[in-house]
Amino acid sequence: MNAVTRTVWTLLTAGLLxxxxxxxxxxxxxxxx
Amino acid sequence: xxxxxxxxRRIYSLHExxxxxxxxxxxxxxxxxxxRLGEPLRATLGPGGMQFLAGAHVxxxxxxxxxxxxxGAATLTSLLKGAVELFSGSPHGLLAVLYCGLAGAAVDAxxxxxxxxxxxxxxxxxxxxxxxxxxxxxKLAISLPAxxxxxxxxGLLAGVAFLSGTLLGGCLGWTLLRTLRRAGVAxxxxxx
Numbered sequence: 001m002n003a004v005t006r007t008v009w010t011l012l013t014a015g016l017l018x019x020x021x022x023x024x025x026x027x028x029x030x031x032x033x
Numbered sequence: 034x035x036x037x038x039x040x041x042r043r044i045y046s047l048h049e050x051x052x053x054x055x056x057x058x059x060x061x062x063x064x065x066x067x068x069r070l071g072e073p074l075r076a077t078l079g080p081g082g083m084q085f086l087a088g089a090h091v092x093x094x095x096x097x098x099x100x101x102x103x104x105g106a107a108t109l110t111s112l113l114k115g116a117v118e119l120f121s122g123s124p125h126g127l128l129a130v131l132y133c134g135l136a137g138a139a140v141d142a143x144x145x146x147x148x149x150x151x152x153x154x155x156x157x158x159x160x161x162x163x164x165x166x167x168x169x170x171x172k173l174a175i176s177l178p179a180x181x182x183x184x185x186x187x188g189l190l191a192g193v194a195f196l197s198g199t200l201l202g203g204c205l206g207w208t209l210l211r212t213l214r215r216a217g218v219a220x221x222x223x224x225x
Contacts, residue, residue, distance in 0.1 A: 010051075011050055011054050012116075015053075015057045015058050015061075015117060016116070016120070019061050
């Protein structure tokens with residue numbers, strides 16, 4: 001895997017996973033009731 | 034290809050990439066909530082009320098520049114932040130990526146032009162200019178009638194956004210950076 005692919009891939013997966021997880025943990029319980 | 038050759042070809046280390054991803058995730062989630070505050074802000078502060086909080090979008094980019102200290106860090110962080118905003122339901126839609134990307138490019142450009150100095154003034158200027166660029170995208174996105182009044186209005190909005198960027202982006206960002214470094218969270222990397 002070349003350097004650019006590795007950078008973009010790591011950033012995308014880590015960033016979107018963190019954002020999605022954060023939203024599920026923080027936002028959804030607040031919005032549920 | 035040997036491990037050594039691979040290591041020299043790395044653009045960012047894994048630690049730096051994860052710092053950028055975490056900042057983009059935080060900024061994106063925060064940004065899409067902030068964008069939804071637009072309606073009440075416009076109702077209370079008049080048209081352009083959102084510009085008073087525009088600097089809060091740039092805070093994450095300032096932190097990315099200060100923590101990663103590499104060329105392109107703010108631009109990459111901001112593009113990812115734009116993607117997170119887009120997917121988490123920002124009312125701006127696809128334009129969020131454009132708003133964020135341009136702000137990141139401006140922050141990076143100012144930081145590089147000022148010689149990558151680790152000085153509050155660098156961060157304050159980068160924050161202000163990065164924040165003010167959103168007016169450019171705003172002008173592109175809506176078809177404003179060409180005229181003196183529109184230009185003055187946009188100039189005023191850019192001024193408010195710049196001030197907001199210096200305070201919420203630059204000053205707050207610098208204070209946070211200093212605190213993070215003192216606490217040892219930001220690692221022990223020496224300023225370049």
